[in-house]
Amino acid sequence: MSTSIREVIKQRRTIRNFNNEVISLDTIVDILRDATWAPNHKLREPWRFVLFHGDGKEKLRDILLKSSDNIPSKKIEKFTQAQANIVVIMPENTDPLKQEEDLSAVSALIQNFLLLAWENQIGVLWKTGKLIHSSSFQQSVGIEENEKIVGILMVGKFDNVPEAQPREDIVEKLTIID
Numbered sequence: 001m002s003t004s005i006r007e008v009i010k011q012r013r014t015i016r017n018f019n020n021e022v023i024s025l026d027t028i029v030d031i032l033r034d035a036t037w038a039p040n041h042k043l044r045e046p047w048r049f050v051l052f053h054g055d056g057k058e059k060l061r062d063i064l065l066k067s068s069d070n071i072p073s074k075k076i077e078k079f080t081q082a083q084a085n086i087v088v089i090m091p092e093n094t095d096p097l098k099q100e101e102d103l104s105a106v107s108a109l110i111q112n113f114l115l116l117a118w119e120n121q122i123g124v125l126w127k128t129g130k131l132i133h134s135s136s137f138q139q140s141v142g143i144e145e146n147e148k149i150v151g152i153l154m155v156g157k158f159d160n161v162p163e164a165q166p167r168e169d170i171v172e173k174l175t176i177i178d
C-alpha cells in the first residue's frame with residue numbers, strides 16, 4: 001500500500017544514527033534525480049553535488065583528517081558512518097534576490113530528497129555546522145570561488161526512528177484575513 005505525501009511529511013525524522021546496511025549508488029542517484037523536480041525560479045537549477053559513497057568514503061575520511069579544522073577522530077567516524085555523504089553546492093549570486101531564490105530552490109530540493117529517501121526507508125541528516133564554511137574543506141571538495149555549500153546530507157539505513165519533536169500549532173503563527 002502506498003504512503004500518502006502527508007504521512008511521509010509527518011513521519012519523516014532526522015536520522016543521526018545509521019546502521020551498516022548497504023544502499024546502492026544507483027538508489028541514491030535515482031532519489032537525487034527525482035528530487036530535482038523541485039520548483040526553481042527561471043529554471044536556473046542552482047545546484048550541484050559531490051557524492052561520497054563506497055570507497056569514496058575513504059577519500060572523505062582523508063579530507064577530514066587532513067583538513068586544517070582539527071576535527072576530532074570520533075566526529076570523523078560519526079560523519080562517515082552513513083552510506084553516503086552528499087555535499088550540496090549552489091552558485092553565489094551577486095544579485096541578492098536571485099541568491100534568495102536560489103537558496104529557496106535548493107532547500108526545496110533538499111526537502112524533496114529527505115521525503116523521497118524516507119519513502120524508501122532511507123534516513124537523512126541535513127547537516128550544516130562549521131564544516132560547510134571551512135575553506136580547507138571547500139577546497140578539498142572542489143568548491144569554486146563563486147559557489148557555496150548549502151549543507152551535507154548524510155544518507156543511510158537506520159534501526160530506530162527518533163521521537164518526533166512536536167511543532168507549535170500553526171494558529172499561533174497565522175494571521176488570517178478572511
Ligand SMILES: Cc1cc2nc3c(=O)[nH]c(=O)nc-3n(C[C@H](O)[C@H](O)[C@H](O)COP(=O)(O)O)c2cc1C
Pocket residue numbers: 012013014015016125126127128129151165
Ligand atoms: C538548514 C538545516 C540545517 C541543519 N543542520 C543540522 C546539523 O548541523 N546537525 C543536526 O544534527 N541537525 C541539523 N538539522 C536537522 C534539524 O535539527 C532537524 O530537522 C530538527 O531537529 C527537527 O527534527 P526532524 O527533522 O526529525 O523533524 C538541520 C536542519 C536544517 C533545515
